[in-house]
Amino acid sequence: MMKKLSVFALMALFGLAVAGVDILHCGSPDTRVLAEVNGEFIDEDALYERLKDIHRYKPQIRPEEGAGSIKITDIVEDIIDERLMIQEAYRVELDRSVDFTKKIESFVTTQSILRLRKEEILDKTNISEQDILEYFKERYEKDGPAPEGMFKKVEPRIRKNLGKEKEKELSDNFISELRKQADIWIDSELINLLDLEKNYTGEKSVVASVNDDTIPTDDFLHDLKQATQKQTMQAMKQPLLKNSDHPEKTQNELKEKIVDNLIAFKLIDQEALRRNYVNEPAFMDMVKNRKERLLINEFKAKLIYPLIIPTENELTQYYEKHIDDYKKGYEVWFGEMIFNASKDAEKALKELKQGAGFEFLAARVSERWIPRQRAVWVNADSFSPAISKELNRLKPGEISNVIADDRQYRIIKLKGKRGGKPIEFFRVVDKLKKATGQKKFNEIISEYLTKLRKESGIKINKKALKQIEEKYRVTTP
Numbered sequence: 326m327m328k329k330l331s332v333f334a335l336m337a338l339f340g341l342a343v344a345g346v347d348i349l350h351c352g353s354p355d356t357r358v359l360a361e362v363n364g365e366f367i368d369e370d371a372l373y374e375r376l377k378d379i380h381r382y383k384p385q386i387r388p389e390e391g392a393g394s395i396k397i398t399d400i401v402e403d404i405i406d407e408r409l410m411i412q413e414a415y416r417v418e419l420d421r422s423v424d425f426t427k428k429i430e431s432f433v434t435t436q437s438i439l440r441l442r443k444e445e446i447l448d449k450t451n452i453s454e455q456d457i458l459e460y461f462k463e464r465y466e467k468d469g470p471a472p473e474g475m476f477k478k479v480e481p482r483i484r485k486n487l488g489k490e491k492e493k494e495l496s497d498n499f500i501s502e503l504r505k506q507a508d509i510w511i512d513s514e515l516i517n518l519l520d521l522e523k524n525y526t527g528e529k530s531v532v533a534s535v536n537d538d539t540i541p542t543d544d545f546l547h548d549l550k551q552a553t554q555k556q557t558m559q560a561m562k563q564p565l566l567k568n569s570d571h572p573e574k575t576q577n578e579l580k581e582k583i584v585d586n587l588i589a590f591k592l593i594d595q596e597a598l599r600r601n602y603v604n605e606p607a608f609m610d611m612v613k614n615r616k617e618r619l620l621i622n623e624f625k626a627k628l629i630y631p632l633i634i635p636t637e638n639e640l641t642q643y644y645e646k647h648i649d650d651y652k653k654g655y656e657v658w659f660g661e662m663i664f665n666a667s668k669d670a671e672k673a674l675k676e677l678k679q680g681a682g683f684e685f686l687a688a689r690v691s692e693r694w695i696p697r698q699r700a701v702w703v704n705a706d707s708f709s710p711a712i713s714k715e716l717n718r719l720k721p722g723e724i725s726n727v728i729a730d731d732r733q734y735r736i737i738k739l740k741g742k743r744g745g746k747p748i749e750f751f752r753v754v755d756k757l758k759k760a761t762g763q764k765k766f767n768e769i770i771s772e773y774l775t776k777l778r779k780e781s782g783i784k785i786n787k788k789a790l791k792q793i794e795e796k797y798r799v800t801t802p
Contacts, residue, residue: 359401359793361784362408367401372793375400397794401785407621409777414620419627425619432615436608437597445499450491457483503592510534511588515542516580521550533584535591540584548583629773633765640757644750647760650717651753655745656702657716660684662691662736670727670734677724683738692733700741712737 360367379395419425460483465471511533519532519542533540556579602608635643644651660683664670673690677683687694705716712735715725719739728735750757 357786357789359786359789360405361782362405363412363781363783365408365412367404367408369789369793371404372397372400375404376797397797398790401790405783406774407617409774409781410624411617411620412781413628413777414624417628419623420616420620422623425623428619429612429616433603433612434594434598436611437600437602438593440602440608441593441597441600446492446495449495450488452484452487452491456487460487500589500592503596504588507592508534508536509588511584516545516584517577519546519549519580521546521553533588535588536595538591538595540587540591544587545583548587549580552579552583625770629766629770632769633762635758635761635765639761639765640754641750643761643764644753644757648747649742651748651756652745653706653748655705656743657705657739658700658702658741658743659716660687660738660740662687663693664690664734664736665692665732667727667729667734670736674724674727674736677736683724702741702743705742705745716742 356368356370358366358368359372379400414420457480461471461476461479464483465475465479512531516532530542531539532542532545553576556575603612662670662673662683664673669690673686676686684696688696705713708716709730711728711730715728715737716739719725719737721739721741723739725735725737725739728737
């Protein structure tokens, strides 16, 4: 798994509140501590990073009360919960599993490759105005002066092309130098024997080594299979491909290219790790953050998810209690907005989440709006699959997401739902499992965190939070 992630990166990069809450008194006026969890501090930087993430992915959210509102104290409480999960994951040693270790190693390798690429490729890819001018004269003025305005029009494209050429040149030269310094061994005899059609199962498990770091036969066969499939698809589209009459030659060339790429991947991996970026403070912080995000996932996957698998009895009880959610042939009463452009629909949805009234907004921004004086009930089966899916999900009073439907974009507000016949239990088992699983997940993780909070020493700087909350409300548009 680690190798595959590295290969992918190289291909892309090289062209290949709680009981016992107290007030915290902090000495630093620049970055105040907002909370302490079992001796670990949560400061303003952590809060502001979370706020940036929220506004990056949910720009419609605002601090005021109402639709789409957030509270600074709620965010800090969420960060406290995450810190408790991370600490618990460490306590039960979830960070020591083989799978987790491989994930961290893979992340370090990938980020090291990114850093190496920046140093050896991107930072050295300098395109001068003279380079662009010479390229323009060579490609666009070889038969005479170009039309007026042509240079300005094609300059961005030229800069991009020259950049790609320069990157490839630097990459090829860099890998070539690594090859010269490396101790490389290739088992050519074994590689020639390997044949996907024969399902080779020999005892040898290594096709090559680079500075005593081996390249497994399984990796070679994996890449050979993918490349062969791709080559076959290309041959079907272009029957007159070069060497199509010499399949053996083509296969040997393919094998040579694959082992060559695998060696290049290994060389880049080794060089990236040799430079020990991981010892730099900024890099260490990045790895630490990644590790903590993964530990939160591990906490949920190993400690919570195994407890949420519903029993047959729980599924039946949930089905009977929520039978209205699993009906077909029901009727709906709804309002809708229709737009020709997705950006207009998204803008309207943003306003709705900020508290705008549906009918008020629909009358002003919808491409088509039919005000109704009385309820009009429509059979839900008459809608397109995209709309039906949202109607099944919505409860009366709720508003849909933007629905792409037949080159139009709709936002629906469900006002009522009636009638219909229950769908047989066995037909909705998967949906029931998902619904009950989510319900149990929320209950169990809440119980677990409550227990951790009771056992933990948590302090919150209420004064600092209040000041930030007031400042946030004033400065946020």
